[in-house]
Amino acid sequence: MIATKLGISKSDSKLTMAFIYVAFISLFIGGLMGLLQTLVRSGSLSLPWGITYYQVLTVHGVILGLVLTTFFIIGFQYALMAKTVGISKKQRLYAWLSFIVMLIGTVMAAVMVLLGKASVLYTFYAPLQAHPIFYFGLALVIIGSWIACFVNFRQLYVWKKTHKDEKSPLLAFMVVINMVLWFIATLGVAAAVIVQFIPWSLGYAETINVLVSRTLFWYFGHPLVYFWLLPAYMAWYAIIPKIIGGKIFSDSLARLSFVLFLLFSIPVGFHHQLTEPGIDPTWKFIQVVLTFMVIIPSLMTAFSMFAMFEITGRRKGFRGLFGWFKHLPWKDVRFFAPMVGMLAFIPAGTGGIINASHQLNNVIHNTMWVTGHFHLTVATTVLLTFFGISYWLIPHLTGRKLTKKINNLGLIQTVIWAVGMTIMSGSMHISGLLGAPRRSAFSEYGGTAQASDWIGYQIAQAVGGTILFIGILLMVYIFLQLTFFAPKGQEEFPIAEEEVNAQPTPLFLENWKLWIGITIGLILFAYTIPFIDIILHAPTGSEPFAWPIGNS
Amino acid sequence: MENAEKQKSEERVETPNLKGTLLSVLLLGVFIIVSWFGVFALFLSR
Ligand SMILES: [Cu+2]
Numbered sequence: 001m002i003a004t005k006l007g008i009s010k011s012d013s014k015l016t017m018a019f020i021y022v023a024f025i026s027l028f029i030g031g032l033m034g035l036l037q038t039l040v041r042s043g044s045l046s047l048p049w050g051i052t053y054y055q056v057l058t059v060h061g062v063i064l065g066l067v068l069t070t071f072f073i074i075g076f077q078y079a080l081m082a083k084t085v086g087i088s089k090k091q092r093l094y095a096w097l098s099f100i101v102m103l104i105g106t107v108m109a110a111v112m113v114l115l116g117k118a119s120v121l122y123t124f125y126a127p128l129q130a131h132p133i134f135y136f137g138l139a140l141v142i143i144g145s146w147i148a149c150f151v152n153f154r155q156l157y158v159w160k161k162t163h164k165d166e167k168s169p170l171l172a173f174m175v176v177i178n179m180v181l182w183f184i185a186t187l188g189v190a191a192a193v194i195v196q197f198i199p200w201s202l203g204y205a206e207t208i209n210v211l212v213s214r215t216l217f218w219y220f221g222h223p224l225v226y227f228w229l230l231p232a233y234m235a236w237y238a239i240i241p242k243i244i245g246g247k248i249f250s251d252s253l254a255r256l257s258f259v260l261f262l263l264f265s266i267p268v269g270f271h272h273q274l275t276e277p278g279i280d281p282t283w284k285f286i287q288v289v290l291t292f293m294v295i296i297p298s299l300m301t302a303f304s305m306f307a308m309f310e311i312t313g314r315r316k317g318f319r320g321l322f323g324w325f326k327h328l329p330w331k332d333v334r335f336f337a338p339m340v341g342m343l344a345f346i347p348a349g350t351g352g353i354i355n356a357s358h359q360l361n362n363v364i365h366n367t368m369w370v371t372g373h374f375h376l377t378v379a380t381t382v383l384l385t386f387f388g389i390s391y392w393l394i395p396h397l398t399g400r401k402l403t404k405k406i407n408n409l410g411l412i413q414t415v416i417w418a419v420g421m422t423i424m425s426g427s428m429h430i431s432g433l434l435g436a437p438r439r440s441a442f443s444e445y446g447g448t449a450q451a452s453d454w455i456g457y458q459i460a461q462a463v464g465g466t467i468l469f470i471g472i473l474l475m476v477y478i479f480l481q482l483t484f485f486a487p488k489g490q491e492e493f494p495i496a497e498e499e500v501n502a503q504p505t506p507l508f509l510e511n512w513k514l515w516i517g518i519t520i521g522l523i524l525f526a527y528t529i530p531f532i533d534i535i536l537h538a539p540t541g542s543e544p545f546a547w548p549i550g551n552s
Numbered sequence: 553m554e555n556a557e558k559q560k561s562e563e564r565v566e567t568p569n570l571k572g573t574l575l576s577v578l579l580l581g582v583f584i585i586v587s588w589f590g591v592f593a594l595f596l597s598r
Contacts (some may be wrong), residue, residue, distance in 0.1 A: 302580060306573040314569055321572050346580060350587045360591045363598070433594060 008493065011092060012082040013397040017483075018099055019075025020394065022106070023068045023386075024479045030064035031472035033057075038424070038465030040441060042458045053441035054119040061122030062113060065378065067106055070141070072386050073231045074098070074148045077175045079393060080234065081152055083493055084169035085159035091151050098147035105140025108133050117551045121439060123221070124197070126213045129544035131551050132201040139193050142186050149179040167505050170238050170251055171495065177258045178230040180516060184523070185223035185266055192216035200544065207541025211278045211534050218269035219527065222291075226265040228378050230258065232385035235338055236305060239389070241496035243334050246312030248496045249304040255509045257297035257304075263519055264293040267526030271356040275365050278537070283530035284358065290526060291356045298349055305342060333410030334391050334402070334494070340418050341384035348376035351429070366439075368457075369432025372425040380421050384414060387475060392491050394482040401489035406481055413478065416471040424464025431457035 008016075033056045040053050078095055081087060087095070111133075112118040118130035124138075156168055156176050167173075192213050199205040237254040241247055248254065270287035273279055313324020329335045351373040354360045364370060391410055395402050432438070436454040445451035508514065 299577070299580075303573065303577050306576045307568075307570055310570055310572045311568045321575065324572060346583060347587075350584045353584060354588055354591050357588070357592075359595045360588070363591055363595045433591070 006083065006086050008079060008082055008397065012079065012087060013399075015092060015095055015099070016075040016079040016393075017397050018096075019071045019078070020390070020397075022103065023072040023075070024476060026063045026068040026071070027472060028476050030060050030068060031469055033060035033063070035465050035469040038458075038462040042455075042462035044459075044462065052116065052119060054121065055113065055116050057439065058113050058119050058121050059110075062109065065122050066141070067110075069228050069378070069382070070145060071102070073178075073227065074102075074145060076231055076386075076389060076393065077152060077178070078148075079397070079493075080171045080175055081155045083495065084172045085155050087151075087155055088158070091155060094147055094151045098144045098151065100144070101147060102141050102144030105137045105142075105144060107137070108140065109137030112137065119551070123217060125217070126197070126200075126208045126210045127542035127545045129201055129546045129551055132198060135193050135197045135201055139190065139198070142190050142193070145186065146183060149183045152176055152179045167251075167507070167510060170248070170254060171234055173255060173510065174230065174234045174238070174258050177262050178227060178234075180512075180519075181223055181230070181262050181265065182227050184519065185220045185227070188216045188219035189221075192220075207543055209535070209538050209541050211276065211538065212531075214273065214276065215269065215279075215531065215534060218272040219266070220269075221272060222269050223265045225374075225377065226261050228382045230261060232338070232341065232382050233258070233301060235385050235389055236301070236342065238496050239494050240335060240338060241308055241312070242494035243332065244309070244312055244329055245316070246308055246496070247499045248502075249308040249311070251498050251502060252505045252509065253300060253304050255505065257300045259509065259515050260297035260300075261294065262515060263522060264290055264297075266519065267522045268294070268356075270526075270530075271361070274358050274361045278534060278539075280530055280533055283526070283533075287526055288356055288358060290522070292353075295353065302345075331407075331411065333407045333414065334388055336388075336411055337391070337414045338385040338388035340414050341381040341388070344376050344380040344384070344418075344421070348373065348381055351376065364432055366437060367432035368428040368436045368438050371438045372428030372432060375421060375425045375428065380417070380425070384417060387413070390479065390482070392494060394479065395486060395489075395491035396493050398483055398486075399488055400482060400486035400491065402482065402491055403486055406478055406486060409474065409478055409481075413471055413474045416467060416474065420464045420467030420471055422464075424461050424468060427457040427460035427464065431461075 036056050037053070037060060040056075078087070109118065112131045113134065115131075118124075118134035120128040120130045120134070124130060124134075152175055156172050159172070160168065168176075196205075196208055196213050196216075200208045238248060241249070268287050268291040270279060270284045271291045274284055274288075309328060310324045313327055316324075316327070318324050318327045328339070330339075351369075355364060355370065355373060387410070391402055391407070394400075431454045434453050434457075435450060436457065
């Protein structure tokens with residue numbers, strides 16, 4: 001049997017770059033929409049040419065939350081797999097097929113949103129109704145990503161066959177965990193889109209069961225955030241140590257935390273539906289408990305990051321309680337950008353615990369706090385880590401160098417991002433605590449006193465949003481430099497190694513049947529009874545609302 | 553004999569100094585708890 005050659009070939013580069021192009025184009029468009037939103041909400045801008053706030057909001061959410069993330073992640077994962085377990089010609093062909101299907105779906109959905117035929121926000125809650133093509137587009141994006149799942153599964157399977165008694169490479173293991181998570185989670189949203197939304201939007205079904213559609217959405221919506229986060233963790237666990245001159249803290253701990261994320265990030269969607277009538281409070285409670293289980297791998301990650309930094313620093317001879325922290329390579333953007341992302345995860349994760357606590361959720365539900373929260377998680381922690389990856393991955397793929405000048409621009413970009421986001425997300429959090437609603441265009445709410453408290457924070461959001469947009473312009477410039485203009489050369493693909501005397505990783509961590517079995521068991525436990533309940537006691541379904549937002 | 557010595561020296565290398573990590577995770581824990589009770593107080597007061 002001929003083993004596939006490891007490493008990134010020219011054709012692998014093309015494949016991953018195709019995904020990254022889409023991601024950066026999305027960053028630019030989505031960022032521009034974000035800027036417009038903050039300006040509208042500050043009361044200082046009204047949109048021209050009949051463009052509505054909700055149209056812009058939908059573009060922003062869909063293109064950044066769904067398109068940028070999914071394309072970057074799948075492209076990055078193909079590169080990781082090619083590097084660690086290899087990719088065959090046939091697999092690469094299927095990988096291209098996944099790209100094309102996802103791209104067609106994205107274009108279909110995007111055109112409908114841009115035409116104002118699908119102003120349903122990125123959650124596309126029923127009974128808001130979009131044009132059927134929007135839903136067909138979403139379905140294609142999901143189907144395309146499933147092809148990517150099976151290519152990645154196949155890659156590890158083939159590698160395993162020729163490496164019988166070896167543990168799989170850490171990064172390949174992590175990619176497969178993430179894709180198992182994605183596949184199981186997207187089954188829910190695919191069911192909602194194909195069984196409920198498409199027939200309903202075509203007029204074959206007159207009404208839709210709103211609660212079922214929202215429950216299926218959040219069955220997908222929470223693991224979605226882990227699908228974003230896990231690739232960032234891949235970089236933190238297995239790439240950052242190499243960049244800072246250290247070793248992987250613990251291969252077993254890293255694998256165990258990924259397994260725990262797989263187990264506990266799906267049967268928890270109710271924590272997004274705590275205020276929803278029609279779901280038995282007992283089952284809400286059970287899912288909140290399961291949600292809190294996710295804190296365990298999160299804190300394991302925090303601990304092992306600190307430990308990895310400290311061990312590396314002390315080995316280099318830096319003493320004192322925090323000498324290792326002071327002497328981290330702060331001037332290397334491949335480290336600095338993800339590190340700022342990690343630091344942002346301290347308030348971001350804390351906010352997540354608050355959101356998932358039922359009583360506290362009542363304080364912040366549907367307020368700007370939530371918007372502030374996910375701009376820390378996905379738009380700072382995840383995004384800055386993706387930028388951190390881009391600084392070495394793009395030149396590695398394009399055969400160029402990350403020059404000192406681009407490195408320094410990257411440092412500035414990271415600082416701009418941190419400052420802009422502190423202002424924007426900070427004021428979102430505060431105004432949320434003061435009751436400001438999210439997902440709403442500018443309004444004085446009939447001149448009530450409470451609403452006048454919010455306006456100062458909305459102006460602060462516009463200031464932060466403007467700074468962030470400058471950060472996006474700079475990042476797009478850096479992307480263009482790394483892709484087309486930086487001097488030719490070789491950039492390292494950093495993959496960290498284990499300590500020489502590391503304990504062997506226990507084999508049960510790679511028992512896929514066991515982990516997938518427990519995952520399915522937990523999902524069935526957490527969802528079967530409440531779901532039957534929801535269907536049996538359903539009120540009459542809802543007719544579509546295509547106006548004032550939706551499809552008008 | 554030789555083996556035992558080898559093991560011993562390995563053990564000595566094995567215990568890294570993680571005082572800074574301990575303090576960092578404790579601070580992280582305090583931050584989470586203080587924030588949580590802050591919003592909880594807000595819940596009780598409303
Ligand atoms: Cu969630």
